[in-house]
Amino acid sequence: MARKRKLDIKKYKKRLEQQRQELRQELRALEDQTSGRDRLSKQVATEDFDEAGGDAAADAVVRSQNLVIIENLRDMVDSVNEALRMIEKGTYGVCEVCGKNIPKKRLQALPYATMCTDCRARTGR
Numbered sequence: 001m002a003r004k005r006k007l008d009i010k011k012y013k014k015r016l017e018q019q020r021q022e023l024r025q026e027l028r029a030l031e032d033q034t035s036g037r038d039r040l041s042k043q044v045a046t047e048d049f050d051e052a053g054g055d056a057a058a059d060a061v062v063r064s065q066n067l068v069i070i071e072n073l074r075d076m077v078d079s080v081n082e083a084l085r086m087i088e089k090g091t092y093g094v095c096e097v098c099g100k101n102i103p104k105k106r107l108q109a110l111p112y113a114t115m116c117t118d119c120r121a122r123t124g125r
Ligand SMILES: [Zn+2]
Pocket: 095, 096, 097, 098, 099, 100, 115, 116, 117, 118, 119, 120
């Protein structure tokens, strides 16, 4: 088991909560944009048949890119939630796979990290 160490949990918790809020805002904006583009391309299709093909294709590309970003953002929200749960349980900052302390430097860069670099690389997440 890893040695207990002093982490400024309050600071990380605040950062995580802030990050979750930002992620949710970003998600909402992207979701709006993605569904908004849908309406737009339908409108174009009825107004101008010749150009609709190209625009619809470009829209489809943007939409599928947005969907990938949306999925990534959802994963990040999940990770942030998980990290906040770990704070509640008092296990924050400890790798959930091997039980070693996650280096402070990593937590500062990625406050929602729930695994150490080694385990993350091994699980491919
Ligand atoms: Zn680990």
